Amino acid sequence: MNDGDRKGVERKGVNVKNGDDGVSVMSGGGDGVSMKNGGDGVSVMNGGDDGVSVISGGGDGVSMKNGGDGVSVMSGGDGVSVMSGGGDGVSMKNGGDGVSVMSGGDGVSVMSGGDGVSVMSGGGDGVSVISGGGDGVSMKNGGDGVSVMSGGDGVSVMSGGGDGVVVVDNCINAKPPQPPSHLPPSLERVRKLVATSTPPSLHFYHLSLQDRQQLRMVFDKHCVKVVIHFAGLKAVGESVKRPLDYYANNLTSTITLLQVMNEVGCRVLVFSSSSTVYGPATYFPTDEDHPTGPAITNPYGRTKYFCEQVMKDVAAQDKRWSVVVLRYFNPVGAHSSGLLGDDPVTGRPVNLLPSLAHVAAGRKKVFHIFGEDWDTPDGTCIRDFMHVMDLAEGHVAALEHAHTHTGASVFNLGRGEGVSVRQMIQAFERACGCSLPCEVVCRRAGDVRRTTCSGDRAKAVLGWRPYRTLDDMCRDSWLFQVNNPHGY
Ligand SMILES: O=c1ccn([C@@H]2O[C@H](COP(=O)(O)OP(=O)(O)O[C@H]3O[C@H](CO)[C@H](O)[C@H](O)[C@H]3O)[C@@H](O)[C@H]2O)c(=O)[nH]1
Numbered sequence: 449m450n451d452g453d454r455k456g457v458e459r460k461g462v463n464v465k466n467g468d469d470g471v472s473v474m475s476g477g478g479d480g481v482s483m484k485n486g487g488d489g490v491s492v493m494n495g496g497d498d499g500v501s502v503i504s505g506g507g508d509g510v511s512m513k514n515g516g517d518g519v520s521v522m523s524g525g526d527g528v529s530v531m532s533g534g535g536d537g538v539s540m541k542n543g544g545d546g547v548s549v550m551s552g553g554d555g556v557s558v559m560s561g562g563d564g565v566s567v568m569s570g571g572g573d574g575v576s577v578i579s580g581g582g583d584g585v586s587m588k589n590g591g592d593g594v595s596v597m598s599g600g601d602g603v604s605v606m607s608g609g610g611d612g613v614v615v616v617d618n619c620i621n622a623k624p625p626q627p628p629s630h631l632p633p634s635l636e637r638v639r640k641l642v643a644t645s646t647p648p649s650l651h652f653y654h655l656s657l658q659d660r661q662q663l664r665m666v667f668d669k670h671c672v673k674v675v676i677h678f679a680g681l682k683a684v685g686e687s688v689k690r691p692l693d694y695y696a697n698n699l700t701s702t703i704t705l706l707q708v709m710n711e712v713g714c715r716v717l718v719f720s721s722s723s724t725v726y727g728p729a730t731y732f733p734t735d736e737d738h739p740t741g742p743a744i745t746n747p748y749g750r751t752k753y754f755c756e757q758v759m760k761d762v763a764a765q766d767k768r769w770s771v772v773v774l775r776y777f778n779p780v781g782a783h784s785s786g787l788l789g790d791d792p793v794t795g796r797p798v799n800l801l802p803s804l805a806h807v808a809a810g811r812k813k814v815f816h817i818f819g820e821d822w823d824t825p826d827g828t829c830i831r832d833f834m835h836v837m838d839l840a841e842g843h844v845a846a847l848e849h850a851h852t853h854t855g856a857s858v859f860n861l862g863r864g865e866g867v868s869v870r871q872m873i874q875a876f877e878r879a880c881g882c883s884l885p886c887e888v889v890c891r892r893a894g895d896v897r898r899t900t901c902s903g904d905r906a907k908a909v910l911g912w913r914p915y916r917t918l919d920d921m922c923r924d925s926w927l928f929q930v931n932n933p934h935g936y
Pocket residue numbers: 682683684685722723724776777778779798799800801803815816817818819829830831869892895899
């Protein structure tokens with residue numbers, strides 16, 4: 449947040465500006481009650497010191513709230529919802545179909561992001577979490593407590609200890625930092641979304657996790673308490689064509705990160721793994737006890753498997769480590785604000801939903817269905833698609849687990865519902881309102897016939913449950929495409 453923003457929210461008294469579909473800002477001061485109700489635009493509410501602060505952001509925009517020492521509650525609509533509670537109180541936030549962010553003071557601070565956006569603003573001495581994914585950006589700001597970092601295809605680091613958030617990304621699959629903020633455009637959007645009266649400070653380092661010396665400098669400079677590591681190359685088909693790139697990048701960066709964390713005594717980690725570690729599963733829904741390893745069909749999956757093994761060995765050798773491995777099924781969708789989503793820097797998406805979005809937008813002529821001769825009801829592959837924001841909330845739950853347990857634990861994250869490629873095309877056609885030209889081509893190397901997740905363990909242990917629908921996923925993905933016809 450710049451100085452201008454800061455001045456705007458720290459005044460005493462009640463200041464209200466309420467636009468219709470534009471930006472709405474309210475900054476309440478003192479010990480009273482502060483309320484704000486926004487329209488379809490951006491809604492920001494900044495509550496005062498010791499009172500109760502309530503914000504109810506509606507519509508499709510962004511809603512933010514920042515409270516004092518009291519109770520802070522925020523409830524957002526379909527847009528982005530951010531809430532940042534201060535002091536010693538409780539902070540709660542409940543977003544609609546968008547992002548849900550909650551940030552407390554000395555209590556718990558939670559943040560939830562997706563392949564698109566991730567926003568989090570942590571408070572004082574508590575736990576602070578940041579979760580970013582895919583090609584998007586993630587930010588988090590902690591106080592004296594725990595801090596998390598995670599990147600997309602690059603690297604991200606996050607740090608608390610009063611320092612705020614540290615993101616490290618080599619930007620190989622994201623637009624690099626741009627003036628005037630010198631942040632990657634996606635991260636700049638996240639920064640704006642989390643702007644509150646106690647803005648998280650954000651440190652961005654444009655470097656590779658494989659650069660041990662530079663990474664160590666980052667950890668020396670910031671007191672990193674927790675890391676969420678989702679940096680890595682992630683395309684199944686590409687990994688078959690470029691195995692060395694996948695092994696070099698995904699393994700080296702993970703090992704380097706673990707070494708540096710160990711050196712500085714930061715031993716709490718949440719890791720993005722994948723359902724590909726199961727290979728062609730022998731039963732459905734597939735739970736965490738299903739064998740992993742030998743049957744994996746592509747180098748990408750093997751890099752995730754190897755990383756899991758490394759982490760398990762590290763945690764077995766040194767009981768101070770806490771590692772939570774999350775096996776994602778198929779995260780799709782975007783931030784429902786339409787501000788953040790999957791935008792590969794090549795401009796040529798390889799995954800299913802971004803490819804459909806490009807066809808719907810006319811950026812690609814025809815959608816290629818990779819095989820219609822699979823042993824499934826309609827002949828196309830079956831996947832367990834999950835909204836990226838549900839995935840993000842899974843990270844929040846995982847972070848809480850990581851802080852209360854040591855050793856290595858593993859959780860599937862998925863919905864448990866098998867959806868075929870054909871069914872996904874139909875769902876996307878409903879979202880974009882037009883039929884999409886498709887052509888069946890041969891199978892893609894490395895694909896498996898079917899994945900379907902058993903999420904029982906995540907439900908029982910983490911208390912996590914995905915609730916967004918297939919239509920939510922397609923709607924948000926399409927909104928991002930419409931709002932960002934040429935990406936970031
Ligand atoms: O243009 C396309 C793109 C994909 N597909 C098909 O759609 C399905 C999903 O493919 P994605 O590339 O979207 O996803 P994957 O299942 O290959 O892999 C994804 O899910 C994995 C976990 O299952 C990992 O998380 C991985 O990082 C992520 O890309 C596959 O059957 C694929 O063959 C097509 O038919 N045409």
